[in-house]
Amino acid sequence: MSARRLRLGMVGGGEGAFIGAVHRIAARLDDRYDLVAGAFSSNPEVATRSGDALHVAADRCYTRWEVMAEREAARDDGIDVVAIVTPNHLHVPVARAFLAKGIHVICDKPLGLNLAEGHILAEDVARSGCHFVLTHNYSAxxxxxxxxxxxxxxxxxxxRSIEVTYLQGWLNERAELGDNKQARWRADPLRAGAGAAGDIGTHAWQLAAFVTGMSPEAVRGELLTRVAGRQLDDEVFAEMRYASGARGRLWASQVATGHENDLRLHIVGTRASLTFCQQQPNQLTLLPHDAPAFTVTRNGHGMSAAVAQQCRTPAGHPEGYLEGFAQIYREAADLIQGKPMPLLPGIVDGIAGMQFIARLRESSAQGGSWVTWA
Incomplete structure (x- = not known):
């Protein structure tokens, strides 16, 4: 495939959605995609308004993603890749429909509702020969x-040790009972599958695994529901045990009063430690054993040349959340056009996230006992 801009379709992300706009900004940032089609809503009026607002031709605004997959695959100018920005219960069925038509997939996390459907999707990805990208943006x-x-x-x-925390407070009360669209589907077991464990726990899990390159041999933890009446977990505590002797801890909460989007990673080694905080995304702190602690800044002195190539602005000009998504989209375009992208999260990361949730559920049901990872 030549280095032209890719034709992008989107499922979900219509009027009133949050993450759809994030994906569209990310896709535009490096000028690698044209949004040409979408099933933005199953409501025809909302789908039409959304398509009009996004300058998508009326004949390529669909109300059913199954129809979109069929018709776009039949067009000479059909989409190359689809972005899935729906609630979790649709991730796998939508991805499978487009993969079956030979269309690449960029999907919001988590992978789906459970590990079983994740394995089914993995088989489809392998069979299709298409690329599947999962938008774990923090790892980018x-x-x-x-x-x-x-x-x-x-x-x-x-x-020696890994500690990752992801703290939010936006669900400290039952926002799902009001008109908060994001809270409503995230608190619905049929649409979300898991609560804090899936929504932010998988982000924390993938961040720690990505940076260390390590998977545990056993995990234990608790899934808690702190707010009375809520059907899904809103706080998660987990411990990890690694074959090397390392230990890990993970705490993810959507009821951490006063916290906004506080994702932090701390890794301790025999020679040095490091600390990263998502709310200060342009800094990485290193703490050597036998030298003063120091901070490396994005695109600043001490940053490796290979990583600096990812940066979009000079040192001192902040980059963060949106640029992380944009890097995923940039690398997805490179991957689709034939360039290997070994750090890009995909189906393996998605399966690991589903396995993390499954093992936590198993452990929590057994009172927090250790369960093997494999």
Missing amino acids: LPMVREAQRRVAAGELGEI
Whole structure:
């Protein structure tokens, strides 16, 4: 495939949606995509208004994603890739429909509702020959990539401990009972599958696994529902045990009063430690054993040349959340057009996220006992 702009379709993300706009901004940022089709809503009026607002031709605004997959695959100018920005219960069925038509997929996380359907999707991905990309955007931030490079290079020595926390407070009350569209579907077991474990726990899980390159041999934890009447978990505590002897802890909460989007990673090794905080995404702090602590800044002195190529602005000009998504979209375009992108999250990351939820549920049901990862 030539290096032309890719034709992008979108399922979900219509009027009133949050994450759809984030994906569209990300796709535009590096001028690699044209949004040409969409099933933005099953409501015909909303679908039409959304298409008009996004300058998508009326004959390519669909109310059913099954029809969209069929018709776009039949067009000479049909979409190359689809972005799935729906609630979780539709991720797998929508992805399978487009993969079956030979259309690449960029999907919001988590992978789906459960591990079983994740394995089914993995088989479809392999059979289709298409690419499947999962938008774990935090792992695409330059300072996270810098952390991953330094760990892989052995700068921290042998990893002893991993701690990752993701704290939000926006569901500290039952926002799902009001007109908050995002809260309503995230609190619905049929549409979300899991609560905090899926929505932000999988982000924390993938961040720690991405930077360290490590998977545990066993996990244990608790899924808690702190707000009375809520059907899904809103707080998660987990511990990880690794074959190397390393230990890990994960805490994800949507009821951490006063916290906004507080994702933090701390890794301790025999030679050095590192700390990253998503709310200061342009900084990475290193703490060596026998030298003063120091901070590496995005595109600043001390940052590796390979990671600096990802940066879009000079040092001191902040980049963050949207640029992380944009990096996923940039690398997805490169991947689709034939360039290997080894750090791009995909079906393997999605399966691991579903496995994390499944093992936590198993452990929590057994009172927090250790369960094997495999």
